[in-house]
Amino acid sequence: MSKIITETPRLIIREFNLDDIQAVYDFNADERVNRYTGDAGVIQSLADAERIIRDIWLNEYLQFGYARWAVVLKDSNEVIGFCGFKNDHHINETDIGYRFSPEYWGKGYATEANLACIEYAKTNMDLDYIVGDVVEENQGSINVLSKLGMKFNKRFEERGFRIMRYDMYLRAKS
Template sequence: MKVITETPRLIIREFTLADAPAVLHFNTPKEVNRYTGDAGVCTTLTDAENIIRNIWLVEYQQYGFGRWAVVVKDTNTVIGFCGFKNETRINAVDIGYRLHPDYWGIGLATEANQACIDYAKKHMDLDTVYADVVDANQGSINVVIKLGMTYHSQYQEGECNVNRYVISLKANKSAKNG
């Protein structure tokens, strides 16, 4: 398994099929999928295996990145995902995350995604990254703002208003070097 980056508390790495029980575990709580639009997509171990095999492993091969496993160093427990997705519906790269609720509210989402942004600035050829957050999801709005993302626009998806945030990785590079 390929380790992408580490933080003081976390290892960010590629998923393997052995992570299927953890993927099922962090997708099962209904509050996890409250704002994602994919409730009910991962309800069995087979569903979790198919997500890993048919989405994440394919994206690693096709793009060199995808959603990565968030692993707590102290326990070696996979608690969710973070990282980038080549989002074909917007023809751009999206950053996102999902963590089991037992790990909410202690800064891990910000820590994991900041590590992804730092990694992208050094190792990936990304100019702009977006994040879409349902406007009622204040926790995730707080995370993207802490990451330095700024409000871009809003659109309607079903019954939800979705805020789009953006960060320019190239501008940050030139600001550091200039």
């Protein structure tokens, strides 16, 4: 049984486990999902999905107490994507992110899941500040970050993408 992080009326947000290999493969299989992430082609097999769960997420749960979390539909118990935080050592910040199978886009799941993650972080995590990086052309993700209450911070180039960084303080600055 995976640790449940939080719930919403429609979703369970929990840690990933090795029973989620097929789901992780499935929600990454459609090339539209990774179009703006820089992760295109990273998960091309079940073995790749297992490696992400085992070598990244499970390790980060132990190391930081958090990593990307599974988003599960309460109605069907189906894993439809991920949400939550990543300790991004490349930028020395904590990033909020999400990824869902395309059939679940436009239904409010990214906003619902990540608002719940932000509330969880405010009361259960030692986390004061988060960023959300989004490719300039990805209007759907820009809308999600805005709905989360994040504010535009800056633009920069990275890995061939023009990136817009949004940020948010979870606690008042001292």
